[in-house]
Amino acid sequence: MLFGRKNRIVIDYALCGDGKGVDPRECSRCLRVCVPAVFLLHQTLGAREENPFDPQKWRVTPLWPSLCTRCMACVEACPVGAIRVCER
């Protein structure tokens, strides 16, 4: 590949976040175990909340995959198995 191998981190939002699965604000295990802090906990983009002062729809995005060491700590820590880490 032109620019070398890339890490690919996929989160299944049917199992975690978006107001459907586990609430990542309550769990946040992946966030805490990740040494380089690759993940970002944030409000779902475009979510129009009834009360903007207390948004409810949150998800975790793997924001900086290039810093991932593929230690798989997040995969092991996730209680619902929503994270997949691979190469592409």
Add this chain to the structure above:
Amino acid sequence: MCELCMKHGAGGRWYLNARHYSNEIAERYNLRDFLLEQYKNFEQISVRPVYGFTAEGLDYRLKIPIIGRLIKSMAERMLHSTRPPVNPFRAEGHIGQVVPLEDGIAILEECAAEPIIEKNCMCRYMSRGVKEACCINFGVMSEIVDRLPRFIPEKEKYFLTRKEAVERFTRHNRKGYIGTIWFGPFPYINNLCSCENPECAGIRPRFDFGIMSVYKAEYVVAINTGQCTGCGACVQRCPFGALKIDVSSKTVSVDYEKCYGCGVCRHVCGSGALSLAARDDVPEVRGKY
């Protein structure tokens, strides 16, 4: 002195220029509405597309030749913007600098506009899911934070007197948190943070990707080798990996290029061997912020 001091310091350091803290500036740019809009949906800011780019996967794009440089310069232009702030959904004019404990105290004692508030750090919340009260806000920003329940610490008192703010900042700094001061947005200063690497969203672009999102401090660490016992505590403490110990000779050395001048290493030194020197007095890093 760094670029920001040259332009906005009025002869001194930019962050000790009390004008930037004044309510008058906040009023002139209507920052009450701007900041409320920004902080209502603050946690979306990192994933919102800017000029067609979202931050997700941006790290790999930064490594592409030419395109990576273009993205970097666009990001820097946004962060360093000195135009009147218009878009609350971008980090426009959000540029900061590392400050050691002494300068942080000077800011709190002499410049910071009241009311002073200590809110939950959003960076740590977004990167670790933890709520830790260690982010000190001033003036108009404090009023806004007071309206947003998720930023308000549950246990601690959060409206602080100047003296209390100094105590809290000192406590965080001694713990190893890096003091940083921010324009948010330019020309209004309202944030004195106690950051950590890699949690801080402002330090990360600089440290990991070389984007000028935060300037290094006006200082670098100086080691008095005669006093150093070679215990290595400072090496462990340094958040930027700038200190190195030579085990056989028991001497600590500093990589000036890596030192951000935060001064937190000094707090763990039992022999008083570490101090801060003015960055511009050290030829290797003069003018390199």
